Amino acid sequence: xxxxxxxxxxxxxxxxxxxxxxxxxxxxxxxxxxxxxxxxxxxxxxxxxxxxxxxxxxxxxxxxxxxxxxxxxxxxxxxxxxxxxxxxxxxxxxxxxxxxxxxxxxxxxxxxxxxxxxxxxxxxxxxxxxxxxxxxxxxxxxxxxxxxxxxxxxxxxxxxxxxxxxxxxxxxxxxxxxxxxxxxxxxxxxxxxxxxxxxxxxxxxxxxxxxxxxxxxxxxxxxxxxxxxxxxxxxxxxxxxxxxxxxxxxxxxxxxxxxxxxxxxxxxxxxxxxxxxxxxxxxxxxxxxxxxxxxxxxxxxxxxxxxxxxxxx
Amino acid sequence: xxxxxxxxxxxxxxxxxxxxxxxxxxxxxxxxxxxxxxxxxxxxxxxxxxxxxxxxxxxxxxxxxxxxxxxxxxxxxxxxxxxxxxxxxxxxxxxxxxxxxxxxxxxxxxxxxxxxxxxxxxxxxxxxxxxxxxxxxxxxxxxxxxxxxxxxxxxxxxxxxxxxxxxxxxxxxxxxxxxxxxxxxxxxxxxxxxxxxxxxxxxxxxxxxxxxxxxxx
Numbered sequence: 001x002x003x004x005x006x007x008x009x010x011x012x013x014x015x016x017x018x019x020x021x022x023x024x025x026x027x028x029x030x031x032x033x034x035x036x037x038x039x040x041x042x043x044x045x046x047x048x049x050x051x052x053x054x055x056x057x058x059x060x061x062x063x064x065x066x067x068x069x070x071x072x073x074x075x076x077x078x079x080x081x082x083x084x085x086x087x088x089x090x091x092x093x094x095x096x097x098x099x100x101x102x103x104x105x106x107x108x109x110x111x112x113x114x115x116x117x118x119x120x121x122x123x124x125x126x127x128x129x130x131x132x133x134x135x136x137x138x139x140x141x142x143x144x145x146x147x148x149x150x151x152x153x154x155x156x157x158x159x160x161x162x163x164x165x166x167x168x169x170x171x172x173x174x175x176x177x178x179x180x181x182x183x184x185x186x187x188x189x190x191x192x193x194x195x196x197x198x199x200x201x202x203x204x205x206x207x208x209x210x211x212x213x214x215x216x217x218x219x220x221x222x223x224x225x226x227x228x229x230x231x232x233x234x235x236x237x238x239x240x241x242x243x244x245x246x247x248x249x250x251x252x253x254x255x256x257x258x259x260x261x262x263x264x265x266x267x268x269x270x271x272x273x274x275x276x277x278x279x280x281x282x283x284x285x286x287x288x289x290x291x292x293x294x295x296x297x298x299x300x301x302x303x304x305x306x307x308x309x310x311x312x313x
Numbered sequence: 314x315x316x317x318x319x320x321x322x323x324x325x326x327x328x329x330x331x332x333x334x335x336x337x338x339x340x341x342x343x344x345x346x347x348x349x350x351x352x353x354x355x356x357x358x359x360x361x362x363x364x365x366x367x368x369x370x371x372x373x374x375x376x377x378x379x380x381x382x383x384x385x386x387x388x389x390x391x392x393x394x395x396x397x398x399x400x401x402x403x404x405x406x407x408x409x410x411x412x413x414x415x416x417x418x419x420x421x422x423x424x425x426x427x428x429x430x431x432x433x434x435x436x437x438x439x440x441x442x443x444x445x446x447x448x449x450x451x452x453x454x455x456x457x458x459x460x461x462x463x464x465x466x467x468x469x470x471x472x473x474x475x476x477x478x479x480x481x482x483x484x485x486x487x488x489x490x491x492x493x494x495x496x497x498x499x500x501x502x503x504x505x506x507x508x509x510x511x512x513x514x515x516x517x518x519x520x521x522x523x524x525x526x527x528x529x530x
Contacts, residue, residue, distance in 0.1 A: 078491075082341065086493040092483045098490050281493060282343045 004180075006242035010187050011059050018055065021048045046286030054284075054293070058190070062183050067114070069186065070168045074110040079290040080160040080298075081106060083280040087271075088152035093142035097133045097150075101157055105129050109165050116172045125162040130154055159268075159298055160291070166301040173305075173313040178244040188243055189257060189304055192236035193296045196258035197265065200228025217269040229258045244312055253307065257300040264299025268292075325404035332405065333373040336366070340481055340494040344374035347524065348500030349471055351376050355435055356469045356501070358383070359458055361451055361521060362439035363479040371437050371473060372406065374496050384429055385437040386422075388413050409436065423460040430465050440517070446484055451522055454514040462504040462513065469501035470517065474524035497524040 025045040029036070036042055061072040085098060105125065112121035134150040170185045204224025212220040236254030240247045268291065272280065281289020291298075336342060344351075358371055368385040375383055389410040392402030402408045409429045412418035426436060438461075440454040462470055474497045482489045502517055 082491050082493060085490075086477065090480060092486075095483055095486050095490065099488055102491055281341075283341065 004184065006181070006184050007062060007187060010184070010191065010239070010242065011055070011062075014055055014191065018048065018052055021051075043286050048286075050284050050286050058187075062187065065183075066168075066171050069171060069183065070110055070114045073164055073168045074106070076290055076294065077106055077110070077161050077164045078102070079281075079283065080164060080294055081156055083289045083291050084156040084160050085153070087275040087277065087280075088156055089145055089148045090153070091142050091145065091149060093140035094137045094149055094153065096140070097136040097153065100133060100136060101129075101153060101161075105133075105157060106161050109161050110168070113165050113169050113172070118169075118172065121165065121169065125157050129157055133157075163298040163302050164294065166305040167297065169305055170301075170308070173309055175244050175308070175312050178312075184242050185244075185308065188236065188239060189300065190297060191239075192232055192254050193257050193261040193300045194293075195235060196228050196232030196261055197296055198228075199231050200224040200262065203227030203231070213266060213269075216266060216273055220266070220269075225262055229255065229262060232258045244308075253304065256307065257304050260300040260303050261296030264296045267299070268295040321404060325400070328401065329405045332369060332401075336369050336373045339489050339491050340370065340478070341491075342370050342374050342494045342496060345495060345497045347497055349469070349498050351379060351498075353379055353382070354469060355430065355433070355467075356471050357430075357436045357438055357458075357461060358471050358473050358498075359438045359440050359517065359521065360473040360475050360496075362441050362444050363446075363475070364444065364482050366478055366482060367439065367475055368406070368437045370475060370478065370494055370496060379435070382433065383435040383437060384409050386411060386426060386439075390414065409434075413442075423457055423464070426457070426461055427464050430461075430468060436461075440514075444484075450525065451518055454518050456510060456514065458517055459504070459510045459513050462502075466504055470503065471501050472499040472517065472521040472524060473497065474499070474521060476525070499524045 025041070025048050028041050029038075029045060032038055033041055057072065061068040064071075081102060085101070090098060109121055109124055112124060133153060137146070137150055137153075167186055167189070170189070171182045173182060173185070175182070200220075201224065204219060204221045204227075207227065208221030208223045210222045211218070212222055212225055233251060233254040236258070237247060237251035240250035243250055245253060268280075272278065279288025280291035283289060284293060287293050349356075360367060360371060368387070372380055372383065372385070385406050385408045387402060387406075387408040387410055389412045391398070392408060392410055393399050402410065409425055411422035411425055412420075426438075429436060438458065440458045441452040442455040442457075443452075445452050458470065461468070476495045476497075477492055478494055480490065481492050481494065499520055502520055504513055508516075
């Protein structure tokens with residue numbers, strides 16, 4: 001896979017956005033609280049710094065090509081799965097089933113993605129893991145909370161392994177006339193969905209009034225959702241020339257993925273609320289955990305994958 | 314097997330780095346400094362004890378500067394049983410080794426701990442005395458913590474709740490589950506004037522229990 005000029009364009013564009021964001025963040029700090037005493041500004045700057053890290057990692061993976069992208073998302077899956085399973089119901093009897101999730105199902109899923117075995121990676125978690133993992137737990141016999149335990153473990157695998165693996169799986173789609181450029185699909189998907197997250201935050205801060213779901217997430221508003229989804233879709237659509245889509249197809253797909261991304265944020269907030277935590281983890285400064293950053297991509301990637309596969313590949 | 318002291322030191326240092334790195338990879342431990350800041354003050358960290366990895370985790374999340382001066386209090390009969398264990402216990406962690414068998418011991422455990430404090434060290438202590446394998450979140454405390462508080466009243470006694478470790482490595486399992494561990498550091502305790510042994514131990518136990526649920530269950 002050679003680095004295409006379009007990818008360089010997109011990455012340079014993101015770098016310009018981040019440079020501007022960095023300058024604004026530093027200017028705000030210098031103007032308002034040079035001693036680092038304003039938590040909102042410090043969090044903003046920590047987030048921007050983490051964005052630099054994430055973009056550099058993604059760019060390196062893109063340059064390394066398919067093995068790099070698959071390896072990166074396998075590591076992200078592992079970190080996300082660890083965050084999710086830390087919060088789920090489990091008992092000592094589940095030890096081997098949970099080890100299986102980390103050290104058998106996850107590597108196998110990514111190996112299947114890497115070797116392009118669509119027939120198996122699309123059913124490994126929803127069929128084989130779904131049926132066999134509860135057997136491993138049941139054989140250790142401990143019926144207390146059994147259904148919650150196996151159901152929550154299955155959810156963790158679906159979200160953190162199955163859904164996330166559909167991002168690198170985009171590389172295996174065979175789109176006539178678009179050979180060797182699939183990495184752009186990944187870059188476009190992640191860019192559009194994450195941009196929607198950022199713009200929802202910005203719109204929400206600027207004009208947000210009506211709460212979307214105050215019991216789940218106090219910061220989400222209808223104004224933020226609509227403004228963010230529409231503006232990110234417009235920007236995503238304006239990049240149609242680097243995708244296999246026409247302008248209007250790109251607009252439609254951007255609308256679908258940004259909406260799915262917002263739903264993802266909402267669903268994952270509900271789970272966090274249920275489990276009594278604010279963030280999934282602590283390893284990405286300013287953002288929380290890996291799942292806090294991945295939640296929207298998790299919900300958008302499989303739908304995007306199947307739409308593109310059905311209509312274009 | 315005689316090993317030159319300098320080589321032994323270097324080896325102990327490397328082993329310490331290796332163990333903390335391994336702990337970080339397996340559990341991604343997260344320290345919540347709720348009642349104190351990680352600053353160089355002399356402290357006795359007392360924690361719940363569910364796994365042999367407990368003090369390794371406390372040791373791992375302490376800043377390197379504090380880690381070097383912090384010594385776990387551990388059972389002599391366990392840590393001196395095998396040569397490798399003895400190397401790790403003595404050279405890597407510089408543990409204060411106490412004998413749990415009153416009939417066999419030469420030195421009184423509290424005397425050994427106060428000696429270590431007087432040399433400037435901080436301590437990691439598990440006041441339950443043994444690993445908690447049951448369903449109760451915390452076993453009754455042994456009296457060592459009270460004697461330390463009475464004999465060295467100026468030292469901060471800091472409760473540390475360790476969550477999840479029993480799920481990462483349940484008793485009898487060999488392969489650890491890579492879940493996230495949370496360590497919540499609470500506000501320091503001191504012995505109140507005239508406070509008796511049992512009320513103090515109850516207060517310390519309640520302070521430790523109150524940190525539960527701050528991180529992930």
